[in-house]
Amino acid sequence: MKNNNKYKILVTNDDGYEANGLLCLIKALKELDDVEVIVVAPANEKSACGHSLTLIRPLRFIGIEDNFFKLDDGTPSDCVYLALSTIFVDFKPDLLISGINRGSNMGEDITYSGTAAGAMEGVLHNIPSIAISQVMDFSDPQGDFTLAQETIKKLVLKIKNGSFPLPEREFLNVNIPPAIDVKDPKMLITYAGYRMYANDSHLHRNPRGEEYYWLGLHPLNFAARRGNEGISDYEAIAGGDISITPIQLDMSAYKSMNSLKEWIEQK
Numbered sequence: 019m020k021n022n023n024k025y026k027i028l029v030t031n032d033d034g035y036e037a038n039g040l041l042c043l044i045k046a047l048k049e050l051d052d053v054e055v056i057v058v059a060p061a062n063e064k065s066a067c068g069h070s071l072t073l074i075r076p077l078r079f080i081g082i083e084d085n086f087f088k089l090d091d092g093t094p095s096d097c098v099y100l101a102l103s104t105i106f107v108d109f110k111p112d113l114l115i116s117g118i119n120r121g122s123n124m125g126e127d128i129t130y131s132g133t134a135a136g137a138m139e140g141v142l143h144n145i146p147s148i149a150i151s152q153v154m155d156f157s158d159p160q161g162d163f164t165l166a167q168e169t170i171k172k173l174v175l176k177i178k179n180g181s182f183p184l185p186e187r188e189f190l191n192v193n194i195p196p197a198i199d200v201k202d203p204k205m206l207i208t209y210a211g212y213r214m215y216a217n218d219s220h221l222h223r224n225p226r227g228e229e230y231y232w233l234g235l236h237p238l239n240f241a242a243r244r245g246n247e248g249i250s251d252y253e254a255i256a257g258g259d260i261s262i263t264p265i266q267l268d269m270s271a272y273k274s275m276n277s278l279k280e281w282i283e284q285k
Contacts, residue, residue: 024054028111032132035059035088039118046167069135094136114140117150124251125213137189146182162197211250
């Protein structure tokens with residue numbers, strides 16, 4: 019790929035190359051001046067694949083149109099990893115955006131998220147990165163991404179005309195409230211909330227009587243983290259506002275290091 023003077027944005031997602039959220043993101047970015055959009059997205063949906071790379075089988079790029087590729091059975095991390103080693107050989111993209119995801123990515127769900135993983139892979143390679151998700155009612159097959167489109171354009175322009183606000187190995191995790199709740203949404207800086215999980219699996223049997231399971235969708239149940247000041251991502255969304263959370267890749271539990279040292283030294 020030739021390097022020109024345009025601001026280059028690498029785009030990926032975890033809902034697949036045909037997902038409406040991805041297409042809406044591409045459309046929004048192409049409305050910006052002096053921006054070149056390069057898309058490498060999974061050929062199939064890879065929701066909740068986490069930050070996984072495919073190491074046990076080969077991967078194949080398939081061209082869809084100019085600067086738009088799908089990666090055959092690849093994950094979002096695969097898409098970013100291979101794009102940087104094949105398409106961006108002599109230079110890096112100026113920005114990476116993963117999304118627009120169909121559904122939320124808040125709290126500990128970030129660790130499951132293929133959308134967040136795309137941004138994680140970006141910052142591992144020192145590329146400013148954003149993960150963006152649209153909270154929505156899954157009964158709507160297409161979803162309304164209007165506010166997400168407006169929000170990402172504002173963020174991109176702020177970064178393009180200024181600077182990325184985070185240090186190395188940190189990315190922006192953006193969640194957009196459902197359109198039906200939006201009146202005058204504000205961009206709120208949040209922390210990742212405390213997600214409350216429950217097991218939800220559904221047993222079925224095929225015509226031969228063999229059992230199989232579907233993992234179900236959990237309701238969005240969250241709580242504030244004790245001792246934290248500020249507002250959580252879920253509280254922002256529940257209030258109809260936009261949540262912007264800085265996420266770091268360093269998961270070391272620094273507050274527990276001294277107590278762990280004392281525990282290990284106990285006779």
